[in-house]
Amino acid sequence: MMVTFVSQCEKNSLKKSRRVLDAFANRIGDNTWQTVITNEGLQTVKKMLRQTASKNTAISCHWIRSRSRSQFLWVVGNKDKFDGEGVVPVNYTEHKVNQFINENNFKTLIVMKYASIIAALFHDFGKASILFQDKLNPDKQTENWEPYRHEWVSFRLFQAFVNNQNDTQWLKNLSEIEKDSFPEYFKDGLDEGDSIQISELPCFGQMVAWMILTHHKLPVYPVWKSNNKPSLQYIKQWLDADFNAVWNSHNCNDEIEHDRLEKNWLLNDLPNKSMKWRNKARIIASEASVKLRPWINQNINWLHEQLFTLHLSRLSLTLADHYYSAQEETTEEWRNPN
Numbered sequence: 001m002m003v004t005f006v007s008q009c010e011k012n013s014l015k016k017s018r019r020v021l022d023a024f025a026n027r028i029g030d031n032t033w034q035t036v037i038t039n040e041g042l043q044t045v046k047k048m049l050r051q052t053a054s055k056n057t058a059i060s061c062h063w064i065r066s067r068s069r070s071q072f073l074w075v076v077g078n079k080d081k082f083d084g085e086g087v088v089p090v091n092y093t094e095h096k097v098n099q100f101i102n103e104n105n106f107k108t109l110i111v112m113k114y115a116s117i118i119a120a121l122f123h124d125f126g127k128a129s130i131l132f133q134d135k136l137n138p139d140k141q142t143e144n145w146e147p148y149r150h151e152w153v154s155f156r157l158f159q160a161f162v163n164n165q166n167d168t169q170w171l172k173n174l175s176e177i178e179k180d181s182f183p184e185y186f187k188d189g190l191d192e193g194d195s196i197q198i199s200e201l202p203c204f205g206q207m208v209a210w211m212i213l214t215h216h217k218l219p220v221y222p223v224w225k226s227n228n229k230p231s232l233q234y235i236k237q238w239l240d241a242d243f244n245a246v247w248n249s250h251n252c253n254d255e256i257e258h259d260r261l262e263k264n265w266l267l268n269d270l271p272n273k274s275m276k277w278r279n280k281a282r283i284i285a286s287e288a289s290v291k292l293r294p295w296i297n298q299n300i301n302w303l304h305e306q307l308f309t310l311h312l313s314r315l316s317l318t319l320a321d322h323y324y325s326a327q328e329e330t331t332e333e334w335r336n337p338n
Contacts, residue, residue: 001063003042004070007031008058008081008088016052017059020045034064042073049076060086108309111295111302114288115204116316118174119211121271121281122161123317126153128270131263147256148188148264149249155213157270159196160185167204167296174285179273187265188245189252197243198303204292207302211314215321219247 005025009017014031021027024045025035037045042061049059057077062070072086082088126132127150134140160183162170186195198209213219245252271277302310 002036004062005033006060010056013054013056020048053077110291112313115207115313117284119208119317122158123154123212123215125157125270126150128267129153129264130266146264147252151213151216152245152248156185158209158212162201162205167202171285171289175282177278177281182270189261203299211317215317
């Protein structure tokens with residue numbers, strides 16, 4: 001077996017370790033040795049290095065397995081001179097670095113947790129539309145596209161649930177949700193007049209609504225047909241009054257049959273008909289009402305003032321969505337008639 005020895009010894013330990021290693025291996029650098037040796041010979045070297053070791057001794061051994069791979073075997077002396085793979089650190093810090101995120105050193109983690117879970121509860125409501133369900137049915141002869149994407153429909157449904165309530169109120173309503181029909185919601189392309197904007201929702205409600213809307217892609221200002229280039233100067237307006245469905249569903253301004261629009265907004269039973277969904281929603285909303293109270297009382301504008309928290313929350317939702325979708329389908333009944 002071919003091995004490499006690396007010495008990080010200091011003071012007299014450097015001289016002692018050099019005498020031992022020079023007797024068994026070729027020195028290929030000031031503090032590096034390499035040789036072909038048997039396992040018994042390697043154990044002898046390790047034993048002799050231990051006999052002369054002190055607090056200033058630090059020698060690592062690497063087994064060269066192939067041209068592109070080596071295996072870290074052991075360290076004699078101060079193990080802090082190497083990491084878990086036998087690599088020598090090149091920089092140090094005197095600051096204590098905590099590598100784990102928890103509620104004590106990352107204050108908004110609790111906000112991310114409940115924003116992600118609540119957004120997950122609502123994010124696919126739009127898939128209950130007749131048009132989306134037709135796409136999934138191979139027997140349905142229909143064009144496979146929707147004027148308004150399912151995340152936009154989900155966004156509208158969540159808006160209707162939260163409308164004219166503050167964060168405390170809608171969380172309380174979610175903690176008591178029943179299987180009754182969903183509130184009347186704005187149907188783009190069918191309803192006339194102005195709908196409420198995301199900026200009109202309460203602060204935490206804005207955050208959840210934004211995550212529902214963007215869990216597949218971020219809205220992009222529609223391309224100008226004249227030069228086929230996006231108008232980037234309007235990106236900053238997408239959270240304000242100029243933000244509308246075309247940012248998310250680029251085909252919604254095309255000429256569309258009335259029947260297709262109706263199917264886009266006509267919904268089958270929503271998940272709130274499920275006892276399992278309602279129980280989960282009640283538990284989460286009850287917890288959020290208590291644990292998020294300090295944050296809700298501050299009226300923090302998450303969409304403008306806490307972008308780091310906002311984007312990590314969206315990332316959590318997106319990764320969870322991909323993970324869950326990749327699981328095998330279960331035979332568990334979703335709707336409970338009782």
